[in-house]
Amino acid sequence: MKTVKAEIIAIGDELLYGQIIDTNSHWISQELDLIGVRVVRRTTVGDNREDILEAFSKAEGRADIVLITGGLGPTQDDLTKPLMAEYFSCPIIEFPEAVEAVTSFFKRRGREITPLNILQGHLPSCCTYVPNEVGTAPGMWFERNNTYWMSMPGVPHEMKKLIKDFVLPKLFELFDLPVIVHQVIKTVGIGESWLSDLIRDWENALPQHIKLAYLPSLGHVKLRLTAFGENKTSLEQEIQEQINLVFPQIKEYIYGYNEETLESAIGKLLKKSNKTLALAESCTGGYVSHLITSVAGSSAYFQGAVVPYHNQFKHSILGVNDETLKEFGAVSEQTVKEMSAGVRKLFNSDFGLASSGIAGPDGGTESKPVGTVWIACAGNGFIETKKLQLTQDRMLNIQLTAVAVLNLFRICFSRK
């Protein structure tokens, strides 16, 4: 089986000048990787005839499929369409179906169509018109000498829909793509090198056609298993067997698989057991609450949060003893214990989580430098706590504490 090679070309001065970030090329890379198409190059060129034509001709020699984003607006700066017509030597003509689509797009939004927008329905005669249901610039598909081309608008959600609805199915139709199965194991609370030490024997014993990738991000490490072969069902089974093998070695760090996030995993735990949660956030300042409420349906288990940014409110709202605050300070095990118990009571919830720390850049002392954080998880008859010693960076401290708080809850929940 021949490897299918792809090249991605992003067009636009605004990309080269750093006015907008090109998230499209990265997203397309991910999608193609998932189906076993190899991206061999990504190029960004400006709104410039020679550069665009040169990028086209170089790509034609290297790739089986060329994916082009941007440069499709209705104004004269946007060169992709005329240059594709030039490159493929065919005139731009009216595609009545495309004119109709852009006209009705404007009608649906109650806006007057302009002559410039009508021209968006005029396309190179040698292309296949690909309807863009969520925007005004159509997709264009070209074929020549066994290289396939797709031109798409640069607006991310328009491009994504064209890739999902048209390009990916087309690639499966045109090419003998390998059968690939992916599974991602999501872990938290352990660094990449420690994880790698724990699973080395298993990793070394993986069969040739199953590959492992470590994908670390803030406080998390994703383990991506990719199996290549001929039969989807048997690959799925093989990957599942490998997961079953590695699971006992790292189960305490696994919170989910594939699209699961730590906050959605926690939501499932709570929902399944009909339990509820409340938060007292000092140094995280509402960020944990934001993560939890980002999950649709979180109102089923999330009662609410208090951000007592000053000590007096840790006392007046959460009932932390004034003596505790005086004797141990706001950033202490005693204080987060009382905060977690207090917020649990205030919201009448099954669990209460609390954070208190010095996010920085100011407020550190010799005994409690910037990055010192205490977190707690209170439940029926128990309170667990943990001390963190983090970084000098305020945002990083907030984000790392949030992950630690969610993970502490996951651990507490599984123990009780």
Next chain:
Amino acid sequence: MKTVKAEIIAIGDELLYGQIIDTNSHWISQELDLIGVRVVRRTTVGDNREDILEAFSKAEGRADIVLITGGLGPTQDDLTKPLMAEYFSCPIIEFPEAVEAVTSFFKRRGREITPLNILQGHLPSCCTYVPNEVGTAPGMWFERNNTYWMSMPGVPHEMKKLIKDFVLPKLFELFDLPVIVHQVIKTVGIGESWLSDLIRDWENALPQHIKLAYLPSLGHVKLRLTAFGENKTSLEQEIQEQINLVFPQIKEYIYGYNEETLESAIGKLLKKSNKTLALAESCTGGYVSHLITSVAGSSAYFQGAVVPYHNQFKHSILGVNDETLKEFGAVSEQTVKEMSAGVRKLFNSDFGLASSGIAGPDGGTESKPVGTVWIACAGNGFIETKKLQLTQDRMLNIQLTAVAVLNLFRICFSRK
């Protein structure tokens, strides 16, 4: 004055496979744009000899300065260094200073140096060694036929430091760069096209050497003014005069300039007037509190927040009348009014802000569809409210509401 042209080459399979996102190329584009260097192309290639060498040779023909990131790790996958040696036809030799730097880098971290890491101090003999103070892979500077080259590690904070400390000063030294002055006007609460209508006459009357760019993002539009010329002081003065001219036409939408964020602008207003703020967040779920507490020093004016995710806590913690909730519902003008007044009282703050809405995807009704949101700002003797009708997307609704809440406060504050 000749335009200085730059090309950026990012190296690494992990970029092409979508395992990590290339934020470096975008960041470098922005930095070069600010000093008037034109990026003419960005290329991403994999860990592949032919592709890397071809990218080098193409770049040499097009650019005055070539900036290369990635491919500098200590393992055999990392090809940048040997290929640069090959491309410039010079052997890799020991640079004692570089070996010393990487050795002491490991020593400072209390880690044993490995033979592989020592080799990171061996570099092509024809390069200038550029110390990397925050990592192990050095920068390498090359010159040939009036093209300059800088190779840097792909780790963002290492690359950024090398660009700031070495590359940018070097570019000023080598090239006769245009004098460029930028000012960014930050606006909120008005869309790009409306803003453009308001300032059209001013925009059309701008002198040739001052350019305007509209940079829209979620709920915000940045207006970037760029002046090109010979004398920095007079350009700064000219840009300031243009800002003074446009200011009266859009002053109600301007919250700051350059690096200012809406949340830091609000912090300044509060700090300057010695006033304090508290939040009652229902549909925003802690996100506004997170934005405000992301600003260092926010504890000087931020008292705290309550996220009453269920109606009973709007009553029990914030004192919203049960009758209000029964008669008008949680998503109503009456409820957010009482929430904002209640949280102001609870935290004994000068201002109280509140949000309540249907973020979605569930919970919408015919009279209150998903995306219906009420927000309020309470101060001494007044409460202002606003109704928003947003989207079907939960995260977008949370983010847009947060911007609207902060903007409502900005407006309230300026009126009282």
